[in-house]
Amino acid sequence: MLELRNVTKVYNAGTVSEQRLFQDFSLTVEEGQFVAIVGGNGSGKTSLLNIICGSIPIEAGDVLVKGESILKWKDYQRYATMGRVYQDPSAGTCPNLTMLENLSLADNKGKPFNLRRGVDRRRTDYYREQLRALGLGLEDKLNVKMGSLSGGQRQAVALLMATMTPLRFLILDEHTAALDPKTAEVIMALTDKVVREKRLTAVMVTHNLRYAVEYGDRILMMNQGRVALDRAGEEKRTISMEDILTMFNKISIECGN
Amino acid sequence: MLDLLVSTLTQGLIYALISFGVYITYSILDFPDLGVDGTFPLGAAVTAVLLVKGVNPWLTLPAAMAVGALAGLFTGVVHVKLGVRNLLAGIITMTALFSVNLQIAGSNLTVDRGTDTIFTSAPVTALLGDMSLMGRKLVVSLFLTLAVKLVLDAYFRTKSGLLLRAVGDNAGLVTSLAQDRGAVKLLGLVISNALVALGGCVVVHEQRSFSATMGTGQLVYGLAAVIIGVSLMNFYAASPLARGLVERKGLRLLALPAGTTSVILGSILYKLCVQAALSAGLPANMMKLVTAALFLLVLVLSGRKGEAIIHA
Numbered sequence: 301m302l303e304l305r306n307v308t309k310v311y312n313a314g315t316v317s318e319q320r321l322f323q324d325f326s327l328t329v330e331e332g333q334f335v336a337i338v339g340g341n342g343s344g345k346t347s348l349l350n351i352i353c354g355s356i357p358i359e360a361g362d363v364l365v366k367g368e369s370i371l372k373w374k375d376y377q378r379y380a381t382m383g384r385v386y387q388d389p390s391a392g393t394c395p396n397l398t399m400l401e402n403l404s405l406a407d408n409k410g411k412p413f414n415l416r417r418g419v420d421r422r423r424t425d426y427y428r429e430q431l432r433a434l435g436l437g438l439e440d441k442l443n444v445k446m447g448s449l450s451g452g453q454r455q456a457v458a459l460l461m462a463t464m465t466p467l468r469f470l471i472l473d474e475h476t477a478a479l480d481p482k483t484a485e486v487i488m489a490l491t492d493k494v495v496r497e498k499r500l501t502a503v504m505v506t507h508n509l510r511y512a513v514e515y516g517d518r519i520l521m522m523n524q525g526r527v528a529l530d531r532a533g534e535e536k537r538t539i540s541m542e543d544i545l546t547m548f549n550k551i552s553i554e555c556g557n
Numbered sequence: 558m559l560d561l562l563v564s565t566l567t568q569g570l571i572y573a574l575i576s577f578g579v580y581i582t583y584s585i586l587d588f589p590d591l592g593v594d595g596t597f598p599l600g601a602a603v604t605a606v607l608l609v610k611g612v613n614p615w616l617t618l619p620a621a622m623a624v625g626a627l628a629g630l631f632t633g634v635v636h637v638k639l640g641v642r643n644l645l646a647g648i649i650t651m652t653a654l655f656s657v658n659l660q661i662a663g664s665n666l667t668v669d670r671g672t673d674t675i676f677t678s679a680p681v682t683a684l685l686g687d688m689s690l691m692g693r694k695l696v697v698s699l700f701l702t703l704a705v706k707l708v709l710d711a712y713f714r715t716k717s718g719l720l721l722r723a724v725g726d727n728a729g730l731v732t733s734l735a736q737d738r739g740a741v742k743l744l745g746l747v748i749s750n751a752l753v754a755l756g757g758c759v760v761v762h763e764q765r766s767f768s769a770t771m772g773t774g775q776l777v778y779g780l781a782a783v784i785i786g787v788s789l790m791n792f793y794a795a796s797p798l799a800r801g802l803v804e805r806k807g808l809r810l811l812a813l814p815a816g817t818t819s820v821i822l823g824s825i826l827y828k829l830c831v832q833a834a835l836s837a838g839l840p841a842n843m844m845k846l847v848t849a850a851l852f853l854l855v856l857v858l859s860g861r862k863g864e865a866i867i868h869a
Contacts, residue, residue, distance in 0.1 A: 374737070375732055376731075376734075376737050379733050379734070379735040380735040382733075383733070384733055390727075391727070391729055391730075392730065392733075393727065393730065394722070394726040395726060396722070397719070397722060397723065397726060401719055401722075404719065405720065405730070405734060406734070408734075409734045409735055412716070413716040413717050413720045414715070414716055415712075415715045415717055416716050417714065417715065418714050418715050418719035419714070419719075462733065
């Protein structure tokens with residue numbers, strides 16, 4: 301269970317451009333829940349993820365995992381049980397390392413980075429098998445530098461790397477936004493498969509309203525640091541694209557977007 | 558002429574040690590570490606003092622590396638823990654070390670002819686006794702530089718080495734691997750500065766003197782060597798010859814030379830260029846000017862103009 305409790309987040313505090321994004325914001329994500337978050341620009345979606353991951357500080361409130369505060373944990377400490385895939389496909393991999401080296405790094409998460417061999421050749425068959433399951437023909441490119449792969453291929457590998465070792469939370473930060481529609485579909489289907497197979501608690505920010513409706517078991521619509529709509533379970537399953545669009549347009553008009 | 562070539566080659570090999578250090582910070586960590594200009598004479602000062610005191614010359618190598626590592630740790634703590642920008646962290650270390658070096662050495666030092674260096678010590682003369690001093694210097698430098706190269710190559714293939722290469726390539730990924738990126742940078746700075754100080758150490762063995770200003774321009778030298786070497790290797794890797802070699806199983810390594818090999822070649826080439834300029838009649842006082850001018854030329858020709866060349 302992941303919980304944000306009475307969070308206050310202020311940008312540029314004490315200056316003329318001070319902007320209060322969250323005020324007393326609370327959110328609870330149940331164990332194993334797959335939450336899709338939508339909302340316009342500046343509604344606080346990405347800030348929410350950054351607060352969960354410890355990438356940005358907050359002014360007040362608490363972040364809890366299974367009831368225990370992780371507010372004082374550094375970002376890298378939080379990632380021990382979290383995986384994150386970013387919008388930018390190059391953010392999740394090292395462009396100048398080969399795919400094999402990238403996968404080896406991800407495979408070693410949670411273990412010490414000592415003077416043992418960096419690439420364990422005995423694991424290559426396992427990597428190949430995982431890559432084959434992606435269906436993108438990557439299994440023959442283990443010795444290719446990551447940077448020479450396409451955005452979609454890199455994103456698929458980034459997703460694989462983020463979820464390779466046992467973890468509890470998967471944070472998806474508009475991870476299909478930079479991909480072409482067909483590749484985005486592939487990555488989204490892969491994401492869904494991984495979340496189900498590994499029974500992860502997932503928080504996904506997306507600009508694609510259809511993905512938010514089709515995937516996950518809870519939908520949140522954010523507006524100016526508040527939850528404008530929150531549907532889970534049966535309510536989520538019966539929600540239609542039109543309902544979401546109507547709501548989204550209403551908010552946008554209110555905000556003058 | 559041959560003598561000049563041998564001594565230039567020796568210099569290129571010795572200074573490759575410094576370039577290895579610069580390679581780690583600039584090329585792998587994406588950290589332009591100006592502290593190099595202080596760490597190089599630090600290694601030299603410690604070595605000169607130990608040699609004058611009659612310490613076994615081989616022991617000065619680990620001693621210089623240890624103090625260099627400390628200097629790197631200092632730069633790292635200033636940058637990582639105190640949050641000072643990388644360029645400024647290096648400048649602080651460099652400036653502080655100028656005084657520290659003078660404190661250690663007292664003043665400029667000369668190691669007299671009667672004192673053994675690594676080039677005249679017993680095991681070397683026993684093995685290479687028939688060779689001239691100049692020849693021995695070349696062989697010992699070659700041995701040292703290749704040894705360091707092989708150890709580094711092996712290190713880069715370990716889990717720790719892989720993480721070091723990852724932090725300069727994509728620091729965010731290191732964080733998502735639940736590793737402290739600051740600690741990894743710190744480790745890189747420690748290794749880098751240990752190597753730079755080792756370079757300073759061997760230079761003292763070679764020229765038998767320490768001067769407080771000998772660090773000036775060392776970073777530029779190292780950068781130039783790294784950029785020349787890496788640029789040439791990239792050029793070579795894209796050539797039909799290298800692409801042909803890649804296909805052949807046994808020759809694959811020849812087609813994909815390690816970054817450290819590029820650095821050695823870059824260092825030797827750069828020393829050759831500077832030596833050529835001096836041989837053409839430029840006075841020795843103009844050496845740093847030549848170094849800077851050549852560096853500028855290399856930057857412009859390689860099309861880099863100073864942006865990072867991440868070559869992990």
